[in-house]
Amino acid sequence: MKPLLPLEEAQKRLIAMAQRSPSETIPVGEANGRYLAEDLIAKRSQPAADMSAMDGYAIAFDDRAGPWQLVGECKAGSPPCPPIQAGQAARIFTGALLPEGADTVVMQENVKSDGAKIQLIDDPSPVKGRHVRHAGGDFKAGDVALKAGLQLNPAALGHAVIAGAGHLSVGGTPKIAVLSTGDELVAPGDDTEAHQIPASNDVMIAAMLDQLPAKSRSISRIKDDMDSLCAALESAEDCDIIVTIGGASVGDHDLVAPAFNRLGGHTDFWKIAMKPGKPLMAGKLGSSLVVALPGNPGSAFVTATLFLVPLIRYLAGAEDYMPVMQSATSSSMLPATSQRAEFLRAKVDGSGITAFDSQDSAKLSILAAANALLYRPAHSPEQQKGAEVSYIAI
Ligand SMILES: Nc1nc2c(c(=O)[nH]1)N[C@H]1C(S)=C(S)[C@@H](COP(=O)(O)OP(=O)(O)OC[C@H]3O[C@@H](n4cnc5c(N)ncnc54)[C@H](O)[C@@H]3O)O[C@H]1N2
Numbered sequence: 001m002k003p004l005l006p007l008e009e010a011q012k013r014l015i016a017m018a019q020r021s022p023s024e025t026i027p028v029g030e031a032n033g034r035y036l037a038e039d040l041i042a043k044r045s046q047p048a049a050d051m052s053a054m055d056g057y058a059i060a061f062d063d064r065a066g067p068w069q070l071v072g073e074c075k076a077g078s079p080p081c082p083p084i085q086a087g088q089a090a091r092i093f094t095g096a097l098l099p100e101g102a103d104t105v106v107m108q109e110n111v112k113s114d115g116a117k118i119q120l121i122d123d124p125s126p127v128k129g130r131h132v133r134h135a136g137g138d139f140k141a142g143d144v145a146l147k148a149g150l151q152l153n154p155a156a157l158g159h160a161v162i163a164g165a166g167h168l169s170v171g172g173t174p175k176i177a178v179l180s181t182g183d184e185l186v187a188p189g190d191d192t193e194a195h196q197i198p199a200s201n202d203v204m205i206a207a208m209l210d211q212l213p214a215k216s217r218s219i220s221r222i223k224d225d226m227d228s229l230c231a232a233l234e235s236a237e238d239c240d241i242i243v244t245i246g247g248a249s250v251g252d253h254d255l256v257a258p259a260f261n262r263l264g265g266h267t268d269f270w271k272i273a274m275k276p277g278k279p280l281m282a283g284k285l286g287s288s289l290v291v292a293l294p295g296n297p298g299s300a301f302v303t304a305t306l307f308l309v310p311l312i313r314y315l316a317g318a319e320d321y322m323p324v325m326q327s328a329t330s331s332s333m334l335p336a337t338s339q340r341a342e343f344l345r346a347k348v349d350g351s352g353i354t355a356f357d358s359q360d361s362a363k364l365s366i367l368a369a370a371n372a373l374l375y376r377p378a379h380s381p382e383q384q385k386g387a388e389v390s391y392i393a394i
């Protein structure tokens with residue numbers, strides 16, 4: 001029997017087949033979730049000049065004892081107010097530029113005013129530079145504000161805008177077709193006979209793709225019939241990725257590989273040393289990458305997490321496209337693994353990680369109750385309770 005392809009090698013081979021989608025320039029307000037295509041260089045410094053962090057009075061520290069004669073008012077959105085001299089203070093508000101001659105702000109709660117005369121109320125004595133945000137204290141013009149390959153989230157978008165960006169150069173949104181096969185599949189919510197099953201994977205995989213910068217369409221519930229399957233595959237050849245679900249194994253009605261071959265597809269790999277997910281297949285059909293996920297829901301989810309999602313992130317321009325591994329202590333003994341790496345549906349919390357007793361890849365109840373995939377590399381020895389193990393949060 002042909003040995004199974006090691007997991008990491010298969011993951012590398014899939015990425016090696018891929019080409020990143022062309023980048024585009026879009027308004028910053030439309031870039032949430034996209035990957036930055038090039039380093040974003042700050043066009044401005046923040047703050048652009050020294051400004052007040054409080055509502056109060058701008059003074060010179062050397063003149064800290066006061067009292068001061070009130071001259072001028074500095075507010076946010078106005079050019080700097082006139083310089084102050086020794087013995088003078090300027091009324092100032094949060095976000096306003098400091099007038100020349102001032103280097104410190106006293107909060108209004110710490111003074112009393114008597115007409116145009118301002119005086120400290122006892123302590124605290126002013127501290128030099130207190131309540132002043134200095135020019136460039138956040139970042140300076142020319143700094144790298146955001147690194148290429150970063151996924152833009154609300155905070156990063158805020159940073160991009162304050163750094164002066166109105167538009168951003170971002171990776172593309174790969175086009176994906178998700179095609180499910182099986183005579184037993186029925187639409188969500190429809191009545192089922194005993195030989196039928198709701199097409200749960202279609203919705204599950206589509207929901208995983210919804211969280212990514214991708215344009216996906218569903219071609220659901222293709223019959224187990226060569227002509228129908230070939231026609232469905234051909235109709236998706238405009239896509240960067242064609243994802244098939246089910247029919248990936250070796251049964252007489254597992255027609256994904258035969259249909260793919262009939263259309264002249266090139267198989268790069270099939271059958272991975274992993275559990276679940278062994279029947280995963282990947283290749284090329286014309287210019288489309290084809291990722292054939294196994295039909296069992298647990299297997300489809302795990303292979304989508306380890307192969308499909310990283311592939312989409314890569315095409316869309318991500319720097320870090322692989323799943324993030326975290327670690328936790330195992331709450332139970334874990335048996336040795338074979339040549340297949342294992343991804344156990346598990347629950348992780350502050351006290352450790354617990355794999356569910358049953359790991360049947362057809363059981364959605366376990367998958368839905370899990371918040372982690374506990375990773376056991378191939379050929380791992382038995383691990384005792386309390387051992388440090390890796391997991392992917394889901
Ligand atoms: N002789 C062998 N049999 C099997 C092997 C093997 O190596 N030798 N591998 C097993 C493994 S591992 C898996 S995983 C399954 C995967 O097979 P397929 O990809 O061909 O999947 P199907 O047979 O089409 O379906 C399996 C199971 O999942 C249900 N399914 C399929 N699509 C959907 C969907 N869109 N939504 C919900 N459920 C779906 C389907 O009804 C089946 O119950 O093969 C083993 N067999």
Ligand code: MOO
Nearest residue numbers: 276277278299361
């Ligand atoms: O490996 Mo299959 O993907 O166990 O159920």
